[in-house]
Amino acid sequence: MNLQLLPSDIEAYLKEVKKSILSGHYAIARNRNRSENEQLFLDYVLSESTAREILLSLTVEDFSEIRFNRHPGYEHELLYIFGKDVRLLERFGSQIRNVSLYIKFNKLGNQFVIVISFHEQHHPLSHPFRTSYVQQEV
Numbered sequence: 001m002n003l004q005l006l007p008s009d010i011e012a013y014l015k016e017v018k019k020s021i022l023s024g025h026y027a028i029a030r031n032r033n034r035s036e037n038e039q040l041f042l043d044y045v046l047s048e049s050t051a052r053e054i055l056l057s058l059t060v061e062d063f064s065e066i067r068f069n070r071h072p073g074y075e076h077e078l079l080y081i082f083g084k085d086v087r088l089l090e091r092f093g094s095q096i097r098n099v100s101l102y103i104k105f106n107k108l109g110n111q112f113v114i115v116i117s118f119h120e121q122h123h124p125l126s127h128p129f130r131t132s133y134v135q136q137e138v
Contacts, residue, residue, distance in 0.1 A: 036119035
């Protein structure tokens with residue numbers, strides 16, 4: 001998608017997303033179609049509260065791109081993709097690992113946010129508004 005986005009556009013989007021998250025109007029998809037999301041919680045010591053903290057810590061610099069939803073009947077929806085580098089403790093081990101997360105949102109008209117993707121990145125993401133390498137420990 002080729003939109004001319006400004007950092008202020010992403011900042012406004014994140015403000016709305018974070019408002020929904022803070023009010024409990026969000027869900028991380030963890031169903032059979034989203035096994036990668038579930039796998040993140042199995043591989044690392046990661047609670048729902050910690051996942052929420054990661055989502056609330058997203059910044060304009062974490063933004064990667066916007067895509068149209070490809071599912072039939074939902075092509076009008078815009079999906080926002082972010083990448084966040086965090087440090088997580090292995091569930092079956094003792095090492096803290098640097099983990100690059102792939103996070104994809106669908107903000108519905110009723111102000112409910114679905115976190116469609118919340119898992120390890122498969123490929124590096126571009127970050128058009130990133131000025132430096134940022135890593136967060138949770």
